[in-house]
Amino acid sequence: MVKSIGILGVGQAGGNIAEIAANMGFQTALINTNQRDGIVNKRVEKKFFVPGYNGAGQDRAIGLRAVNENYREIISFVQDTFKNIKLLLVAFSTDGGTGSGMSPLLIDLLLDNLPGINIGAIAVVPDRNVLAGNRINAAECIEEISKIDSLSSVFLVDNDQLRKLSPQSSKHQIYLSSNHQVMEAINNVLQVTKKSSFYGNFDETDLMNILGTRGVTIIASTAITDAKTSADVANKIQQSWVNSIFCPVESTGVIRAGVIYEGPEKMANLINVPGVFERVGEPLELFEGTYILESDPTITTILAGLPFPARRMKALEESLEKNKERLQNLVKKEHTQKYESRISWASNLKAKPQERKTGSITSKLSKYQK
Template structure:
């Protein structure tokens, strides 16, 4: 049984939980819209918040759903996972249900799930989303960043997938992002069950890394064609830039993992100071070395980064540039009226003569009355 559980919140979170289920993770989902969550047929444990039919991209509705049902939500999560060490809450930051519910739900779970660390898989939208989605994402990430006891936050960046696959449909972008984040987490869990004479990367090592507060990324680089240590480091640095996670913007990694799998001859090219030159020497480094005849790969786990200011600022830039226009739209919605210029004409409408009782009888000759 895997030591990491996946709790999907909202439609995007439910889709991640669906993929995680196929990989053997314990999963559950929460949604305000039963029609969204019911399509995730592989996820057995589901909670649909009563009295709601979705949140309509309104974060305040998601927040209200937690406040009104927090006891039921906590009991549902407690009953859905057994013997896990880390629970990752998966959600989209730019919608209503996942974005609105997840920050407060994480804080509550931290208080009510003793012995279980809580982290997040938070999906950032593409840069070309509309103003409402940008506002939701900015507010959601700010709230998540302020949770003091939270563990690793994986920022899945749909913009990264768009850069690598510019012609893909939105559906394929989402599907690929969801698949790749779970494959990355599953791959490092898989390594913790391998054995080696030359240094094992075990589950305690992984949990030490993932329990670090801050932003975490996982990436793998194939180094089969590398000739020098500089080549190896270059490939690893490129893997950080091309991963599905927000690109590394600054130094400051706190804990890290470095896992080598491949021929022994290639392992001699690994130069740890060179690899971490760009992100700074971590406080702790956990390594695993597994010799085989497969292509040489190096998987790195970097935890404890600050939230990527430049990437998040890109969501807010267009809001700032269009501040006046957007504010005018809000004011227009609240104040727009139409004043008729022909209100004076209402008295000109033709009126049907009123029926006079007995009027016909009065016109009859006297001898017929």
């Protein structure tokens, strides 16, 4: 069965997310300025490599230029690739050159050229260990994404969340884990919409209503096996938001939400919706699904329409602010630095090859006459 969500990976990180999505049966494609990056994503069959480019070298301006010069071909590629989907999620890293530079403009263009399809984003936010250039890219990219009208759900995958949980993990391990977790979260809620229940279904229309909401979205699941009270359940759900792979919820303002319960009937009675949403505010619309199973009880929540995380972005930007003068001087230095030698006078002391002077035979003969 064709999934109603498609994944378009842009840049290396986006291509890696699309690779995982392809393994799960999603329609996928990737766009890159560097063919060597995208060629390793063997499960993604549809690929567009921007002609005349060999990567963006962490420069967002190059990614932006790639879209400006090739937008007709790129839009046509996307239109031809994705069929019978209701939501297209554009996946990319915010701190690089290709994905970060291309994606905001590309999303804006696709909103006008894919009628009937919602467009959202899976945007990867870097961890605290990245350098100044990556932080600048991420801040610029997220600001641009936040200003796009008619954009659907933005999933902000926060690598810092995994860094906190696994401080000894390599960058590759963190990237791989976060990419898998975001696609598993999306795939799991999509699979729930295919299930039937006597107690209330969470169907595809419910999911699309939630994911069509403009703003930041998170999906989180938690087991409630040892919960004894409604307060226990609410605390576990709220803690799942804190421990998810997405940027932490910072403030109230959920617009649409979903609550999906799977497990024994007796535990379902402990779900108290007002208590669950006490910290983030009751949503404008709530979609619920209850599936009675003889398995460990789990609750999955979807929060959509959240504000962009100002505190998380401040943490990303604060080291730039602290080092503002030094960073500005570095940029200035690149264009002005030079070295003045103090021994320019010594240039005349260099050994020079002897010049051979020629004379007439007569002069040479007379020179040696005694």
